[in-house]
Amino acid sequence: MSDHAAARPVTIVAIGAGNRTNKYLEYAVRHPERLQLVGVVELNDIRRRAVAEKFGLAPEQCYADYDRFFAHPLPADAILIGTPENMHFDPCMKAIEAGYHVLLEKPIAQTLPECCRIAEAARRKGVIVGVCHVLRYHPYFVRIKEIIDSGELGEIISISHLTAVGLDRATHGFVRGMWRREEVTNPMLISKSCHDIDFLLWLTKARCRKLSSFGSLRWFRRENAPQGSTERCIDCPLESRCPYSAVDLYDVRRDWISNFDVPEGSSLDEVIRRELREGPYGRCVFRCDNNVVDHQIVSMEMENDVTISFAMDSFTLGDQRETHIRLTHGEIDGDERTLRVKSFRGRKERVYDFSPILGTPFHAGADLNLIEDFVEALAHPGERLRTAIDHSVESHRICFEAERSRLTGQTITLERDEYGLKC
Structure with a gap:
């Protein structure tokens, strides 16, 4: 780390103290010499007190709402935003305008214009805004990226990718729970699968030229009650x-x-x-008031002519991502447990076993790797953050346009703009 970073830890204030925030703050527990929590903003008394007790925060370092915090801000390098999705945009913009760097839980915001406004504000103020796309830091997905970038299997021709949401996760979060109504949080594709679209863009290093999408709330409706x-x-x-x-x-x-x-x-x-x-x-x-889809597919044609088939489905006991990548000299097939890499010439195959890290805490360390990357980016001015805001806007644009396609039945052509993919 730099001399500045070595002299003191990066300081951060958490806005929102739910499950994801507490996962990320584990890095501060393990590495207090590198990251220090100096404040918490949380409406829920139980969660605010728990974080305050865990990190030894004084009453003047604890706030019940972020407007009060920004009226009387604490000195800090950065803000971690882990609020509900409909409360991402406003505190993020306030943090940027106040000159803080920001680590923002995905998704960025509830509309594409809001996403773009955050990106524009970050550029104008010269601050780092990172988006918590943890797949870019997960050992399994990093290995896929490394194999493709090595060139050993040639160029990508097509990708088939499935997000198996898992029945328990779906009924808990997207039928009964917080993400059940798209106007309150976001459409399902944004809430659950912007990770996946970001991962696919990361692999292909290309923009999407056109797309189409289909899906519906097929089953979890009152008329289907037994x-x-x-x-x-x-x-x-x-x-x-x-x-x-x-x-x-x-x-x-x-x-x-x-x-x-x-x-x-x-x-x-x-x-x-x-x-x-x-x-x-x-x-x-x-008999819930849910309205997000329970299954959806997206077909994409990229500007380098790679085709992508993406599917999200709730009706499975599995809770994993399955990916099949077809390249000019081989193919890659994986389900997060096992990754198979096959070469056409000689019919050689090698297998990577990721089962030992399945279900291990912090997304197999990806949460902590993400925080470390953010801390390093702050410690070394000019160093590139792997999940910077300008990486993420394009993946969100695809998700919003896919929802437009689903609702209208149209194939959407995506025009070029300044928010292009930057890998």
């Missing part, structure tokens, strides 16, 4: 055989409960039972 089912799983006579049971997910299997806040004096068991009786996560999946 006869005899009820508004809540805990009261439903069909619960014992329903694959979408909230009772089974939260109370029996104890999955997807990490975001359930436990107030002082209560137990996790009490919180779960209360949620099943009264909260949004106890609702029948067919």
Whole structure:
């Protein structure tokens, strides 16, 4: 690190103290000499107090809302924004205008013009804005990138890529949970799959020329509710055989409960039972107010003539990404567990086993690698951040245009503009 960075750690304020923020702040726990949390902004009292206690923050370093923080800002190098998606744009713009560097959880914002305004403001103010696209830091996806960039398999011809969302993740987050309504957060493609589009652009080093998309909210709708089912799983006579049971997910299997806040004096068991009786996560999946798609496909033609087929599907027990890349001298096939690399000449094959890191914390270290890259970029002025804002605007543009295609049935031609892909 530079002499400046060696003299003191990079200082950061967290706006939003949910699950993702706490994952990223683990870097400050492990490397306090490199990154120091000096403030937290969080409306939720339980989460704000937890972060304050963990990092030894004084009351004057803790804020309940970001407007109050920006009215009386703390000295810091950067802001980490981990708020809900509909609260990304405003605090990000305020942080940029105040001269902070920013690390912004994906997606950037709720509209393409908002994404572009953040990029423009960052350029004008000369600050770094990084977007948390962790796939660029994950060992499995980095290995794919390295193999392609080595040139050993020639040039890419086509890519087939699937995001298997996983039934539990889908019902928890996109049917019952925070991301269920696109006007509150974003369309499903932006909320869940902008990572994937960013990864595909990273591989191809090309802009998208045209695209088309299809998909719908096919299944999780009131008219598909089984006869005899009820508004809540805990009261439903069909619960014992329903694959979408909230009772089974939260109370029996104890999955997807990490975001359930436990107030002082209560137990996790009490919180779960209360949620099943009264909260949004106890609702029948067919009787929620969700409107995001539960399956979608996107077809893309890139400017270098590479074709890409992307699919997102909720109806699977898998919770992984599957990628098949066809090149002029071989092919790559992987599912995050195993990566197979095949050469046409000699029919040689080598296999990489990533199963030992499956399910390991912090996305197999990708979360921490991302924070380290951000810290390094701040410590070394002029050093390029792998997920800088100008990388990410193009992937978001594709997602927004794909949604336009899905809604209109049109094939969309993407005109060139200043927000081109920069790899």
